[in-house]
Every structure is written in C-alpha cells, then in structure tokens.
Amino acid sequence: MYSTVVVLRQWPKLACLCRAASSIEGQMLPQSTLSSDGISPPPRIPRGPTDLLQALAATVGPDPTAAHYKYHDDPYLIPLSNYRKRAYALSAEAGRKAASWVRDNHSEWFTTREWDPPGKMKTPYFNADPQIDAFAPRPIYNDETKVTEEDLQYTMNNALLEDSIKIFQLLGGSEGVSDDLKLQFLQLLCFYNEREPDSMEWLEERWFSANTRERQSTTWKLGSLADTIFTSMQPKTSEAYCAIIQGMAKYYQAERAHMLAQEAIEQGIQLSTSVYNSLLACVGFLREGVVLRIEALKELLMKMNEQGLTPNEETLTSCLKSISAWGGGRPLQQFALQIIAEFKQLGIQPGLSAYYYLLCLFCKERGPRVDILSPILNDLENRQKLDAREPTDTNFFITAMSVCSDHLQDINMAERVHALLMKDDNYKLVGDAYKESIYYRHYVTVACRHAPFEKTTQLLDTIVPNIYVPEPSVMEEIIKTLEVGGAGDRLAQAWSQLIVFGHAKRTKLIERLVSAMCTCYPYQDEEIKTKMRSAAADILRFDENVEEQADKKDLRSPVKKLSANAISNIIELCSDTIDKADPIWDSVEAGIQKLQREEASGVPTNPQAIVDVAQKAAALGKQGIAAAAVTYLAECGFEESTSASVQVLSIMLNRPAEEVEALLQEQQPDPLTSSLHPSAAAVAEAYQVAKTGVRSRQADTSSSSSDSESSSDDE
Amino acid sequence: MNTSIIKLTQASLINFLSPQWSAALTSQIHTSAPLCRVVSGKYRITKKRDRPLTYEMANPPHYIAHRKSWNSWNTSSLKDGLRRSETVLEDEFIRRFMTGTWHGLVCSEVIIKRQFNHIRVAAIIRRAVSPTKMYFLLGYTEELLANWLQCPVTLELQTVDSFKDVVFKYI
Numbered sequence: 001m002y003s004t005v006v007v008l009r010q011w012p013k014l015a016c017l018c019r020a021a022s023s024i025e026g027q028m029l030p031q032s033t034l035s036s037d038g039i040s041p042p043p044r045i046p047r048g049p050t051d052l053l054q055a056l057a058a059t060v061g062p063d064p065t066a067a068h069y070k071y072h073d074d075p076y077l078i079p080l081s082n083y084r085k086r087a088y089a090l091s092a093e094a095g096r097k098a099a100s101w102v103r104d105n106h107s108e109w110f111t112t113r114e115w116d117p118p119g120k121m122k123t124p125y126f127n128a129d130p131q132i133d134a135f136a137p138r139p140i141y142n143d144e145t146k147v148t149e150e151d152l153q154y155t156m157n158n159a160l161l162e163d164s165i166k167i168f169q170l171l172g173g174s175e176g177v178s179d180d181l182k183l184q185f186l187q188l189l190c191f192y193n194e195r196e197p198d199s200m201e202w203l204e205e206r207w208f209s210a211n212t213r214e215r216q217s218t219t220w221k222l223g224s225l226a227d228t229i230f231t232s233m234q235p236k237t238s239e240a241y242c243a244i245i246q247g248m249a250k251y252y253q254a255e256r257a258h259m260l261a262q263e264a265i266e267q268g269i270q271l272s273t274s275v276y277n278s279l280l281a282c283v284g285f286l287r288e289g290v291v292l293r294i295e296a297l298k299e300l301l302m303k304m305n306e307q308g309l310t311p312n313e314e315t316l317t318s319c320l321k322s323i324s325a326w327g328g329g330r331p332l333q334q335f336a337l338q339i340i341a342e343f344k345q346l347g348i349q350p351g352l353s354a355y356y357y358l359l360c361l362f363c364k365e366r367g368p369r370v371d372i373l374s375p376i377l378n379d380l381e382n383r384q385k386l387d388a389r390e391p392t393d394t395n396f397f398i399t400a401m402s403v404c405s406d407h408l409q410d411i412n413m414a415e416r417v418h419a420l421l422m423k424d425d426n427y428k429l430v431g432d433a434y435k436e437s438i439y440y441r442h443y444v445t446v447a448c449r450h451a452p453f454e455k456t457t458q459l460l461d462t463i464v465p466n467i468y469v470p471e472p473s474v475m476e477e478i479i480k481t482l483e484v485g486g487a488g489d490r491l492a493q494a495w496s497q498l499i500v501f502g503h504a505k506r507t508k509l510i511e512r513l514v515s516a517m518c519t520c521y522p523y524q525d526e527e528i529k530t531k532m533r534s535a536a537a538d539i540l541r542f543d544e545n546v547e548e549q550a551d552k553k554d555l556r557s558p559v560k561k562l563s564a565n566a567i568s569n570i571i572e573l574c575s576d577t578i579d580k581a582d583p584i585w586d587s588v589e590a591g592i593q594k595l596q597r598e599e600a601s602g603v604p605t606n607p608q609a610i611v612d613v614a615q616k617a618a619a620l621g622k623q624g625i626a627a628a629a630v631t632y633l634a635e636c637g638f639e640e641s642t643s644a645s646v647q648v649l650s651i652m653l654n655r656p657a658e659e660v661e662a663l664l665q666e667q668q669p670d671p672l673t674s675s676l677h678p679s680a681a682a683v684a685e686a687y688q689v690a691k692t693g694v695r696s697r698q699a700d701t702s703s704s705s706s707d708s709e710s711s712s713d714d715e
Numbered sequence: 716m717n718t719s720i721i722k723l724t725q726a727s728l729i730n731f732l733s734p735q736w737s738a739a740l741t742s743q744i745h746t747s748a749p750l751c752r753v754v755s756g757k758y759r760i761t762k763k764r765d766r767p768l769t770y771e772m773a774n775p776p777h778y779i780a781h782r783k784s785w786n787s788w789n790t791s792s793l794k795d796g797l798r799r800s801e802t803v804l805e806d807e808f809i810r811r812f813m814t815g816t817w818h819g820l821v822c823s824e825v826i827i828k829r830q831f832n833h834i835r836v837a838a839i840i841r842r843a844v845s846p847t848k849m850y851f852l853l854g855y856t857e858e859l860l861a862n863w864l865q866c867p868v869t870l871e872l873q874t875v876d877s878f879k880d881v882v883f884k885y886i
Contacts, residue, residue, distance in 0.1 A: 072853065076874040077846050084846075091847045095854025103862050110862055135865045 062427070064462050070204070081502040082437070082469045086208050093204040100138075107137035141166050149181055156181075156188050161196045164188065165225065174232040182229060183239055189226040190247025193219060208433045220253035238269050245271070249278035254285035265303075273312060276304045281318035284326055293326055294335055313351050316343045317390060320350075320357035328364050336361055351389055352396040352429065355380070359399050363407040373403055377416050386426050394431035397421050398439045405446035411455075414446045440468035448477045453485040469501050472509055479509075483516035488524035491517050492535040504542060511566040514539065518569045521576070529576065536573040537587035544590070547599070561601045567591050568604035575613040580620045588613065592628045596635075603636050611644040618651040623679030626652070627686070634686035645687040652680050664688075760886045770883040771824050788828040802829070805864060809836060816856050820844065822881045834864060837871040839881055849874075 067078045070089055079085040103110050141147065141155075147167045155164035168185060171177055177185070198206050221227075230236070230244045241264045248257035261279055264271055280300055287293050297319060304311065316339065323336050336358060340350055350358070355376050362372045377400075380386065388394070397417065404414035421427060421439075430436050440463060447456045460478065464470060470478060475498065482490050494513060498504045517532055524532065543562050571591040574584045592610075594600060604610065614629035626648050633641035646664065650657040664687050756776040758768060774783045791802040810825045813836065823839040836856075840849070853870050860868040875881060 072850070072870075072872060074872060074874050076842055077849060077872075079846075087847050088850045091850035092854035095851040095856070096858040097854075098851075099855045099858035099862065102859065112863065112865075132865060135862050 064467055067466050080465050080469070080500045082471070083502055085469070086433070089204045090208060093202055097202065104138045104140055110137050141170075143170070145170065147171060149177065152177065152181055152185070156184055159188070159192070159197055159200075161188065161192055161194065165194070168225075174229055179233075182233065183237070183243070186226060186229050186233075186240060187243045189224075189229070190243045190250075193247065193251045194221060194224055194226065206432065218252045218254075220248050220251035220256075222253070222256075236269075238264075238271070241269055242272050242275050245275050246278045249275075249282045252282055252285065254282040257282065258286060265307075271307065271309075273304075273309045274314065276300065276307075276309060277312075277314045277318045280315065281321050284322050290326055290329070290332060293322075294331075297322060311343070311346065311348065313348055313354075313389065316340070316348055316350055317353045317357070317392075320354050320361070321392075324357040324361040328361060328367060333361060349379075352380075352386065352393040353390045356392055356396040356399050359396075359403055363403045365406065369407060371408065373400060373408065373413055373417075376400075377413070377420065380420060381416075385424065386420075386429060388429055394429055394435060397429055398431065398435045398442070401439050401442040401446075405442035409446065409450060411446055411450040414443055418443060437468065437471070441471060441474050444468070444470060444474050445477050448474075448481040453481070453487075456481055457485075457487070457490070465497070465501065472503050472506050475501070475503060475509055476512055479513050479516050483519055486520050486523065488517070488520045488528040488532055491520060492528070492531040495535045495539060499542070505546060507560040507562055507566075510539060510543075511563055514566045514569045514573075517573060521573060533574055533576065533584055536570045537584055540567070540570050540574075540587050540591055540594075544594075561599060564595055564600040564602045564604045565606070567595055567600050568606065568609050571595075571613055572609040575616055578620070580622070585617075585622060585625065588617070589625050589628070592625060592632060596628065596632050607633055607636075607638040607640050611640050611647075614644060614648050615651060618648045623652060623677065627679040627682035630683050630686045631689075634690040637690075641690040642687060645683050645690060649680060649683045649687070652677075652683065758886060764885055766886050767878075767882040768884055768886060769823055769881045773883045773886075786824050786826055788826075790829075808863075809834070809860060812860065813838060813856065817852060822875060822878050832866040834860070834866060834868045835871055836860070836868060837873075840872050840874050841878060842874045842876055 067073070070092070071078055071085075077088070079088045139145075139151070139154075141151070141163050143166075145151075147170045149171065152164060152167045152171065155167060164185065168177065174182065198209065200206075226244065226247060230240060233240050241260065245257050245260050245264070248254075248260070257279060261271060261275065280297065283296050283300055284293050287296050301311075301319075304315075319339050320336055323332055323339075326332060340354070340358075343350070358372065358376070362370045397420075400417045401414060404410055404417060421430065430439060444460070444463075447459050451459070475494075479491070479494060482494065491513065498506075498509065498513070503509055514536065517536060521529065521532060547561075568591075571588050574587045574591070577584055595604075610629050610633055614626045614633075617623075617629065618626035630641065630645045630648050633644055646657050646661045649664070650660040653660060664684060758766065758772060760766075771783055771786075779785060787802075787806050789802055790796050791799045806827050809827055813825045814821050817838070817840060820841045820843055821838050822841050826837040828835040828837070844852075849872075853872070857868050857870055
C-alpha cells in the first residue's frame with residue numbers, strides 16, 4: 001500500500017478539462033492548423049511514457065481488505081503479524097539477491113540475448129533490441145581486473161562506491177585519472193561519505209531497513225580519500241570546493257567546512273547556493289548559546305546576500321533544521337516564525353521538511369500546548385500536490401500524527417492528517433515500514449483515547465491487520481477501549497487476534513484482556529457470553545500448551561506465568577453455566593488445579609469469585625470442583641474460606657448452614673469425615689485448616705470423582 | 716496436404732541431388748503420420764487401479780478447450796506468429812526449471828501464460844516447506860527466469876496441503 005500510485009483519481013475529468021483549456025487557448029491564439037471549415041482539432045497533449053499506466057493505476061484505489069501486493073495471494077502465504085510481514089518480504093528479496101549473485105558470478109551461463117522478431121536476427125547471442133541492462137550480468141571488479149576510465153564512469157553512474165574506489169586505485173590513483181572524472185569521483189565520495197549506499201535495487205531492504213536515526217555527530221572521515229583527492233587537485237576549481245564543503249557539512253565536520261568556505265571566499269571562488277544551504281544546516285556547531293548561534297545564522301545569510309545568491313526552499317529548510325536542533329524556547333520560536341515570514345515575502349513556500357522542523361520546535365513533549373499544526377494543515381491541504389524534495393520530508397506525517405496524539409490529543413486533527421496522507425499519491429511520503437508503524441501507532445492510540453467508539457472500531461476494522469498490526473502497547477490501548485465500550489464479542493475476537501499477531505505469550509496483555517472480559521461479561525447477550533466463555537477456556541488451554549512446550553524444550557529463560565488473578569477471572573468466566581454436562585467445567589477444574597499446584601504467580605485478589613464458583617459447582621453437583629476450590633482458599637488462608645466451606649458443605653449435605661457449622665465445630669473430625677463422601681470430607685477438612693491453620697490429617701485433597709452422586713446420607 | 720508437399724519436395728530433391736546426399740536428407744525430414752494419437756496424452760489403467768490422476772491428467776487431449784484448457788498460452792502458433800520454436804523451447808525450460816527448483820513440491824502441470832513481454836507461470840505447490848522458504852524460492856525463480864528470458868516473469872502459485880488434494884481420480 002505504501003507506493004500505490006493514485007495519481008489522478010478523476011483522470012478522465014481532468015483530461016477533459018485539460019483539453020478544453022488548451023482548445024480555448026488555441027482559439028485565442030489561432031494556429032496554423034486551423035482549417036478553413038471552422039473545425040479546429042485540439043492541439044496535441046504531450047504525454048510521458050508512463051502516463052497511460054498511471055491513468056490505469058489511478059482507477060484502482062488501495063484495498064485495505066487484501067494483503068499488500070508484494071505478498072503472494074494465497075492463504076498460506078499471507079502474513080498476519082509484523083514479524084511475518086518482514087520475514088516474508090525479506091525472504092523474497094533474499095531469493096532475488098541469490099539469483100543475481102548466480103547471474104553475476106556465473107555470467108557465462110547468461111549469454112543468451114533474446115531477439116524479436118527472428119527475421120531481423122543479425123548475429124545470434126547479442127542481438128537484443130533494445131538491450132536491457134537490468135537483465136545483463138554486472139561486472140565484478142577485483143585486483144586482477146583490467147580496468148579503464150569507462151569502468152570508473154560506469155560504477156560512478158550506478159553509485160557502486162566500493163567498486164569505484166577499487167577501480168580508482170587500479171587506475172593509479174589521482175595521477176591516472178582525468179580531471180573531469182576526478183571531480184565526479186570526488187563528488188560521489190563526498191555525497192556518500194565513502195560508505196556504500198543502500199542499493200536502489202533492493203526495495204524491501206530499504207523499506208524494512210533498521211531504523212537508524214540520523215545522529216548529529218561528526219562522521220566525516222578526516223584525511224580520507226576525498227581529502228587526499230581534493231588536496232591533489234590543482235588548480236582547485238569552484239566545483240571541487242563546493243563538493244568538499246557540502247560533504248563535510250553534510251557529515252557534520254562543521255568547522256573544517258566553514259574554514260574551507262572562508263578560504264574559498266578569500267580566493268574569490270564562487271560558491272553555490274546549496275553550499276550555503278549545507279553550511280546553514282551545521283552553523284550551530286560553531287558557537288555555543290542561542291543568541292550567538294542566531295547571530296551566526298544571520299551572518300551567514302548576509303554573506304549569501306553579498307555573494308548575490310538567491311535563497312531557495314532548501315535554504316529555509318536548513319535554517320529551520322539548525323534552529324530546531326538548538327532546543328526550544330520563546331526566542332527561537334519567534335526567530336523561526338520571522339524567517340518563515342521573510343521567505344514568504346520572497347515567494348518561497350515552506351516544504352514538508354520545513355514544517356517538520358517547525359513541529360519539532362513548537363510541540364515539545366512537556367511544553368505548553370501550541371496549535372501550530374492547524375495552520376500548517378490549512379496550507380498543505382490547499383496545495384495542488386505534495387512533492388518529496390528532501391529525505392526528511394518523510395518525517396512530516398509521522399511527526400504530525402505524534403503531535404496529534406501526544407501533544408494536542410485531538411482526534412479531529414488526526415483525521416485531517418490522515419486524510420491528507422491518503423489524498424492522491426501522498427502515501428509515498430509515509431517513509432518506511434518503521435515510520436509507517438509508528439504513524440499508525442499514534443493514530444490508533446489517539447483514536448482509542450479520544451474518538452467515539454464506533455469510529456474507533458471502524459478504523460480498526462479498516463487498517464488491522466493488512467495495513468497495520470498493533471504492537472502490544474497499542475493492543476492494550478485497544479483492549480481498554482473495547483472494555484469501556486463494552487464490546488464483549490470484540491473482546492472474544494481480540495484473543496484470536498492476539499494469537500495471530502504473535503502476542504499470545506505476553507502475560508501482561510492476556511491478564512489485561514481477561515480482566516476486561518470479566519468486567520464486560522455481566523451485561524452481554526447469552527450468545528456473546530458463550531463466545532467469551534470459550535475464549536477464556538481457550539486462553540487457559542493455550543497457556544498450558546505453552547508451559548508444556550517450555551518444559552519439553554527446557555528453555556533457559558522461564559516462561560512468565562499467568563497471575564493467579566487472571567486464572568481466577570478465567571474460572572469465574574467459565575463457571576457461569578447452568579449446564580452440568582458443559583465441557584467448560586473441565587477448564588474450571590484445570591484452572592483450580594493450576595492454582596493449587598501453584599503454577600500461577602501470586603494469589604487472587606478477589607477470593608469471593610472463587611467462593612461463588614465453589615457454591616455454584618456444589619449446587620450443580622460438581623463436588624470435586626467445589627471441594628478443590630474451598631481447599632485452595634483454605635490453604636491460601638483467606639478469611640472467606642471458613643464461611644465458604646460451611647456454605648458449600650450445607651449445599652452438599654442439603655442442610656441449613658447453622659446445623660452444618662455446629663456439626664463441624666464438634667471437633668470430632670474422624671467420625672464425621674469417615675461417613676461422608678470424599679468431596680464433602682475434603683470440604684470439612686478445609687474448614688479445619690481454615691480454622692486452625694494446620695491439617696488434622698492427611699487427606700486426599702484432589703478428589704477427582706466429581707460426577708458421583710451427592711452424599712446426603714445421614715451419619 | 717502438408718505431407719504430400721513434403722513428399723513431393725523430397726522426391727524432387729532425391730532426383731535432383733546426388734545419391735550420397737539423398738540419404739541424409741530423407742532421414743532428416745519427419746514424414747510419418749501422427750500414429751501415436753491414440754495413446755499420447757492418455758494414461759494406462761493399472762491393475763490395482765491405484766494410479767493417481769489430477770483433473771488435467773484425467774482428461775485426454777481431445778478434451779482441451781472443452782473440459783480443460785491449454786498448458787501454454789501464447790500467440791506464437793497463430794498466423795504470422797513469432798518465435799515458434801523459441802517459445803516451445805523456453806516453455807520446456809521453464810517447466811524443467813520449476814520442477815527442479817521447487818523440488819518435489821509441484822503438484823500440477825506448470826501453466827505458462829504470455830502476455831505482451833510478460834510471462835506468468837502458474838502451478839500448485841505442496842505446503843511442505845515453510846512460507847519463508849517459499850518466498851525465497853519465489854524471488855529466486857522469478858529473478859533467474861527473468862534474467863534468462865529477458866522479460867518480467869511472475870509466479871502465480873497456489874498451495875495445497877498434500878498431493879492428495881489435487882487427485883481427481885485413480886485408474
């Protein structure tokens with residue numbers, strides 16, 4: 001979805017308009033093609049080679065219900081979690097890379113050139129017309145290769161930096177290369193700082209590339225190849241100076257860059273506007289303190305004026321970049337606004353990067369709330385087209401959305417930003433996978449917190465899971481919203497989503513989900529209640545499976561256990577059935593056993609829930625479960641366990657509670673328990689444990705014969 | 716009519732050329748009628764009736780365009796069609812490359828469709844390897860074939876759980 005070309009949704013309309021406009025123009029300025037009979041054919045509209053394709057593509061909008069087209073359309077091959085999305089796309093690219101490795105290293109197998117048609121065949125094996133470079137093996141350069149200047153030109157044109165350095169050395173360094181090529185080579189080195197750039201060929205790698213934040217630290221290598229080439233150049237031309245100064249400034253070797261610029265000016269060498277732009281971007285490294293820095297910036301702008309250079313959009317961007325890097329505060333903000341006003345007078349509109357830096361400057365995390373975003377959006381919405389001009393342009397939308405979410409906390413603003421991103425082909429400005437996911441993280445968070453419930457669910461249904469898969473923190477936010485909205489069926493669905501997204505092992509998230517389900521449960525329809533019960537039972541089962549697997553594999557890091565609270569919640573959910581034969585009782589039993597075996601961390605904070613479960617189980621004739629629950633309560637030493645055991649026993653024996661309590665207090669456990677059903681005996685035992693804190697005798701606490709008949713026989 | 720023309724030319728050639736050439740020429744031009752049409756493209760019934768056939772295999776060639784369709788889609792065999800022999804050879808190459816690269820995974824015939832300069836290769840694949848590996852093979856196959864055939868190649872795969880899912884009947 002990130003590069004769907006949606007250039008002109010209303011292409012035919014626009015084409016019509018264009019034609020009409022041009023024919024009007026044609027009438028005003030009569031052309032020689034105008035024939036005598038008054039029929040004037042419209043002038044030809046020049047079309048680019050891809051216009052037709054773009055028009056076709058514009059008829060197809062993005063489809064959020066399908067996976068991105070880079071994934072194969074097959075249920076087995078469609079990724080549903082973030083990890084899989086990344087893994088699948090990169091695997092396909094790895095396959096491509098393997099294939100091109102084979103092609104490059106075994107170029108003797110790739111000598112065929114297809115020709116078409118055969119009648120025009122002149123020489124076999126090299127007759128492709130047009131010859132497509134993309135399908136030809138790439139040359140490999142090593143120390144033995146015979147190289148010429150053409151090879152250097154080729155590698156430089158394709159930005160193969162390491163190869164070009166090798167060829168440069170093979171050619172004999174600075175002496176062996178003509179001045180023109182040497183200058184080009186210097187420009188290449190300065191642009192990339194002698195580091196091999198990410199190839200344009202591998203899109204997915206760029207898209208999923210590690211989120212290396214651009215750090216403002218000196219990365220320029222002093223005394224490197226670029227420096228030696230520059231010193232060896234005689235005479236030093238204006239282009240050489242421009243290249244080396246821009247390279248140094250780009251990689252934050254600020255002092256040297258400014259020194260060289262000074263040197264150039266003293267020698268009367270003309271410097272270009274972009275040199276000044278790059279100097280402006282790193283002017284802050286020269287001085288300390290806001291006032292001095294502002295002065296230095298102004299000085300540099302004055303110097304530009306003296307040289308007779310007109311500033312452009314980049315000048316504005318680099319000024320703002322510098323200012324935003326100097327911290328916040330009133331004077332800087334004022335200065336930034338002044339600069340923008342001044343540039344507007346010159347007829348230069350701030351681009352997306354400029355606005356990005358402006359947002360950085362004004363919307364600090366713990367600063368006062370400043371609504372600078374709405375005038376920015378007003379401006380951008382009125383523009384015909386948003387063009388990507390600088391790499392930082394892709395930061396605008398993610399920053400704008402984070403301002404909406406953290407700073408303004410305004411869903412209407414967030415929707416405006418999103419509408420702008422979805423307009424035409426603005427989606428190309430979303431950046432890469434990392435930025436895209438952060439963008440949606442902010443969007444979903446702000447929607448969960450501040451949007452009406454229906455709108456939030458609608459948004460989630462649209463973008464999850466094909467466009468965006470929520471991270472655990474966002475999932476928690478979503479669960480909170482669903483809890484507040486009281487959507488029981490969506491909570492039950494959320495469990496299956498957790499599994500699909502690969503978050504099912506995150507204990508904290510599951511505990512949150514279970515407690516949310518518990519809160520919503522009482523006021524749901526019967527049908528939804530059933531769904532929620534089965535989801536709860538499934539959570540328990542999944543947890544057991546995970547533990548089993550962990551035991552089998554003998555993992556070094558122990559799996560985090562579900563808390564006792566969560567399990568008691570699950571038990572509470574599952575026990576809400578009046579059907580004795582419901583298989584869900586197995587889950588209840590498993591849950592209580594889990595609690596008893598102390599496989600859960602902590603103790604439940606709400607023992608009353610377990611008391612209720614015990615009573616319900618006893619009433620339905622599930623003595624085993626009731627006895628286990630009461631025993632667990634007694635063992636944990638809850639205050640409720642005494643009254644609970646009395647109540648449960650009274651239900652089991654079908655006698656009033658007072659009588660049962662009196663019987664139990666007779667302190668004659670042996671004759672009493674010997675005549676009772678094992679489950680009832682276990683309850684009596686639990687009563688003693690709760691009373692005295694010690695066990696009177698060894699009893700089989702986990703009596704599993706839950707389905708046996710109720711023992712109501714007299715003593 | 717074709718055969719008669721060939722025979723005529725052969726006869727004239729034999730008359731025209733010297734005898735030591737005629738032997739070589741006659742052996743190179745295939746003139747026998749397609750007698751194998753009774754058995755070709757059809758499968759023999761086994762004694763135990765346990766030979767699995769896919770739908771495509773179960774229908775003999777004369778059902779093409781009635782019950783099943785072609786395995787290669789291109790325009791080279793139309794009037795003035797281009798690259799006849801090359802197309803056949805390339806298709807065979809693609810099929811062998813597919814079955815070899817997706818070793819033991821291809822459960823059906825490999826269908827090759829050509830549109831403009833674009834080749835689409837379709838097949839049914841067994842889910843015997845992980846999706847990640849499948850994606851690797853996908854990228855690998857597309858890129859290598861594209862480099863050999865000098866045009867964009869797209870794989871259009873469908874996956875099934877086991878070979879049994881594509882069995883239409885046993886004979």
